[in-house]
Amino acid sequence: MAQKKSLFQEFTKGIVKENPVLCLMLGTCPTLAVTTSATNAIGMGVAATAVLVCSNAVISLLRKVIPDKVRIPAYITIIAGFVTIVQMLVKAFAPAINDSLGIFLPLIVVNCIILGRAEMYASKNPVVPSILDGLGMGIGFTAALLCMGIIREVFGSGTLFGFEVLPIQILIFILPPGGFFVYGLLIALANKLNTKAGNKVVENPCQGCPMSKTCKSANIQECAVQNTEKEVATDVG
Amino acid sequence: MLVKSLISVFLAAILTENYVLSKFLGICPFLGVSKKLNTAVGMSVAVTFVMVLATAVTYPIYTYLLVPNDLAYLQTIVFILIIAGLVQLVEIVLKKYIPSLYESLGVYLPLITTNCAILGVTMLVLQKVDTTTAFTYTYGHALINAFGAGVGFLVAMVMFAGVRTRLESADIPKSLKGLPITLISASLVALSFLGFSGFVDKLVPLA
Numbered sequence: 001m002a003q004k005k006s007l008f009q010e011f012t013k014g015i016v017k018e019n020p021v022l023c024l025m026l027g028t029c030p031t032l033a034v035t036t037s038a039t040n041a042i043g044m045g046v047a048a049t050a051v052l053v054c055s056n057a058v059i060s061l062l063r064k065v066i067p068d069k070v071r072i073p074a075y076i077t078i079i080a081g082f083v084t085i086v087q088m089l090v091k092a093f094a095p096a097i098n099d100s101l102g103i104f105l106p107l108i109v110v111n112c113i114i115l116g117r118a119e120m121y122a123s124k125n126p127v128v129p130s131i132l133d134g135l136g137m138g139i140g141f142t143a144a145l146l147c148m149g150i151i152r153e154v155f156g157s158g159t160l161f162g163f164e165v166l167p168i169q170i171l172i173f174i175l176p177p178g179g180f181f182v183y184g185l186l187i188a189l190a191n192k193l194n195t196k197a198g199n200k201v202v203e204n205p206c207q208g209c210p211m212s213k214t215c216k217s218a219n220i221q222e223c224a225v226q227n228t229e230k231e232v233a234t235d236v237g
Numbered sequence: 238m239l240v241k242s243l244i245s246v247f248l249a250a251i252l253t254e255n256y257v258l259s260k261f262l263g264i265c266p267f268l269g270v271s272k273k274l275n276t277a278v279g280m281s282v283a284v285t286f287v288m289v290l291a292t293a294v295t296y297p298i299y300t301y302l303l304v305p306n307d308l309a310y311l312q313t314i315v316f317i318l319i320i321a322g323l324v325q326l327v328e329i330v331l332k333k334y335i336p337s338l339y340e341s342l343g344v345y346l347p348l349i350t351t352n353c354a355i356l357g358v359t360m361l362v363l364q365k366v367d368t369t370t371a372f373t374y375t376y377g378h379a380l381i382n383a384f385g386a387g388v389g390f391l392v393a394m395v396m397f398a399g400v401r402t403r404l405e406s407a408d409i410p411k412s413l414k415g416l417p418i419t420l421i422s423a424s425l426v427a428l429s430f431l432g433f434s435g436f437v438d439k440l441v442p443l444a
Contacts, residue, residue, distance in 0.1 A: 025268075025416065028264040028265060028268065029261050029262060029263070029264045029265070029353050030261075032261040032264060033260070033261035033262075072350075073318075076317055076318075076321060076350075076351075077314065077317075077318065080313050080314035080317050080318070081314060083313055083314075084310060084311070084313050084314055087310075087313065088310065103357055103360055103361055103364070106312070106313040106356075106360060107262075107353050107356060107357060107360075109313055109314075109317050110317070110351045110352070110353040110356055111353075112351065172428075176258060176259045176261065176427045176430075177424040177425070177428040177431065178424070179261065179424075180420050180421065180423045180424035180427055181420070181421055181424040183420050184413075184416070184417040184418070184419070184420030184421040184423075184424065185417065185421075187416050187417045188412045188417035189412075191412060191415075191416075191417065192412045
């Protein structure tokens with residue numbers, strides 16, 4: 001399947017067609033939490049992209065070495081290593097971003113986009129396509145975050161990247177309810193555009209989740225998609 | 238004083254600093270497993286259990302092992318591995334000794350390793366120890382906070398499961414069907430929790 005697609009397609013699919021945030025419903029926590037300003041959104045997006053590209057590359061290199069049974073703990077360890085490096089770099093060179101992202105910087109380690117791409121793509125494909133896949137997904141993530149960040153910052157604090165653009169401030173947009181609301185509307189928009197373009201629309205948040213194969217509660221919810229390619233061992237960690 | 242501060246930490250974790258609705262931790266299970274009431278409760282109980290257990294283990298390891306040896310930068314990697322190991326251990330122990338409990342909670346355990354609420358709680362609790370304010374967290378505060386976070390998760394899940402059963406029969410515009418309307422109703426639930434802000438400080442003043 002992977003060979004038929006060109007490398008360029010591997011790169012662009014994450015940005016529009018399979019956007020991790022708006023179409024695959026991955027990485028919802030940081031999407032809601034750090035998008036109170038456009039600057040934060042970019043900071044989070046870049047940090048996650050860096051981790052995603054590095055972990056995709058390493059996991060793809062090690063895909064034949066890691067035993068299938070312990071692959072998820074192995075992936076988590078690799079990802080956690082890169083997250084620690086990124087955390088140190090951000091602390092050293094962009095302390096302001098570090099302060100505003102707070103706990104969500106180390107939490108990149110449990111961001112389902114990264115584990116999801118490791119499980120669904122990097123573990124089955126060669127290094128170069130894996131890196132491009134990571135880069136595309138990362139850019140898609142950043143773009144979606146930026147979209148939310150801009151909307152919430154412009155309406156919530158009346159500024160854009162810190163410059164004043166609106167005379168009024170609708171405080172609710174930068175509070176938690178505003179996050180859910182803007183995210184809901186953006187998904188509605190993405191669904192509408194996707195239906196028009198004839199792409200399939202994701203209805204259940206479990207669908208893109210990397211754990212849906214191993215997760216037995218996903219079956220209860222009838223949201224495990226047809227993951228019949230491979231029976232997977234149930235031990236996770 | 239101690240009891241008072243414990244109560245305040247517990248209430249704050251449930252109401253004003255609800256992990257799902259105001260800190261955005263654990264959104265995936267909040268959206269994914271909240272369709273039916275019984276699965277929502279099962280998931281929350283499993284999360285609460287692992288949260289308290291993980292905090293009970295990571296707190297001493299961080300304070301007495303990582304910090305004295307200047308290894309605090311390893312926090313992320315050590316914590317995620319501890320949580321992954323603990324979840325596996327809990328699964329094995331439950332399966333062997335309390336099969337009835339395993340039947341009801343076991344299905345949620347694999348999901349919990351990558352639940353950001355668990356890692357989030359263990360880290361946030363330690364951040365409150367680091368601050369140089371007059372009031373810092375003891376081990377007891379940390380455990381109560383973790384338990385409160387779990388109960389807060391339960392409250393949010395149960396409330397939201399109720400809202401979602403009502404949504405099933407509602408007439409919703411086509412574009413908003415499915416996830417968008419779920420998120421918008423989550424927004425309204427979060428809005429109602431905003432009403433609690435300042436409530437705990439007034440109820441149990443710390444000073």
